[in-house]
Amino acid sequence: MRLRLRTRPWLLMSVLALAACDDDDNDTPLEAEPTDSSIRPDAGPPPDAGPPPDAEAAPDAGPTDEPCAPGDGQCVFRNDTFGDEQLWTDVLGLHDLVEGVTPAMALELGLKVDARAVPAVVLATADLEDPATTVALLGLDAIVGLRATVEGGQVTRIGVTCALCHSTVVDGIAHGIGKVHDGFPNRDLDPGRIIALTPGFPAYAESLGVDPQVAREALEGWGPGFYDARFNQDRISAPVLIPPAWGLRDVPLETYTGDGPVTYWNNYVAVTQMGGNGSFRDTRIGLDIRQTPDRVTPKLPALRDYQFTLEPPRPRPGTFDARAADRGQRLFAGKAGCAGCHAGPSFTDAPQLHAPEKTGMDPLHAERSATGAYRATPLRGVRHHPPYFHDGSAPTLEAVVEHYDGVLGLGLTDAEQDDVVEYLRSL
Ligand code: HEC
């Protein structure tokens, strides 16, 4: 396995030292607290996408190994695989792969360890260069977004949850080991590389009609923080950045291309990407998947409601220049013309969508979607997740503003561009 190790021997020492002092509240560069409990109902289904046909039939066929009550959205987000072991174990063989992966390698691949799930006694004996430690961590449900069954020291079943991509940890203990924060995109995670490493990947690629070697190179090229949620549908490899799953309560259409409301997309991902046992239908993209029992549909309302409680981190005084941000705000609404599209409490005019050329975007990703256009991305907390634009083409907020200045011919001076950046940093 060609995995470069970045983890240093001091890691385990730090783990031991910090495990002793369980610093719960001392880890908040990110401060994501749920606030308003009034939940807006979903904006309704996208055009032509009716409810999955099996929604009614699900309850009586209910399986016995559900980890969460269907009404517990946080549990579903963190722990529910929806039966996607049928992809990750039966097809890809991730259970075989993880048995040879050391914790150090797992961290290198961007996987995160939930420090709270690991008793100090386990950390005390943990060897981060021993794959057996990975198995032990999996047995404790301590690897964020992976849920495994461990029997006699062997991983027999494994699946993934939403938290794999949409949660991260604050590095309280060591890089990649700490307290879990839901809603933050895991921009260290390298999903393409993980999938390409699985023993079942060549056969899986062939089943998609893609040459395994070509597919491997494509997925290895995605890089940390990127994933392509359409690759297994249209065989095109053009990944996008994993977005935050917070701050969506006031955003009527989700994804970079505004394909549908939260529940539409949650359903799409759970069934077509995670490989969960559920149903999904959207005639716009020619999909009508029916599986029984439907382990996805009954959980969608609670999953949505939980996401709506996830707030972006609030701007903290002192982390931006307030006077420059004030000047930037006036430019944002005036000369720079940003507020025409980034409007309202979340800074998006969705459900309005925009043709790619209106903002100088590469059209490919829009063309692959059901809408053919891009949604003005919500901007609260934007400073926390560089790079920017769906394809990561702007490394910094400075580059974003420079992009608009050129494409829209805004004629902003350098000082004005700096002020707009400062305003973005204050959102
Ligand atoms: C393998 C990584 C991965 C997993 C697992 C995953 N997502 Fe995502 N998620 C993405 C990517 C990438 C996008 C962007 C897709 C796009 O716009 O084309 C996305 C987009 C979203 C969005 C839209 C955000 C916005 O700004 O509009 C929501 C909401 C979301 N995911 C929720 C979920 C939920 C809930 C689950 C579990 C059922 C889940 N995701 C599982 C990678 C993932």
Ligand code: HEC
């Ligand atoms: C014509 C509508 C429109 C205008 C005007 C506009 N935007 Fe955008 N903005 C968008 C769209 C659409 C996207 C999504 C593009 C993508 O992801 O490829 C976007 C994305 C962004 C992003 C990236 C967010 C992320 O998380 O990736 C930032 C930051 C941003 N805009 C800031 C601005 C600023 C600052 C201005 C004014 C200088 C501005 N926008 C003007 C429509 C607009």
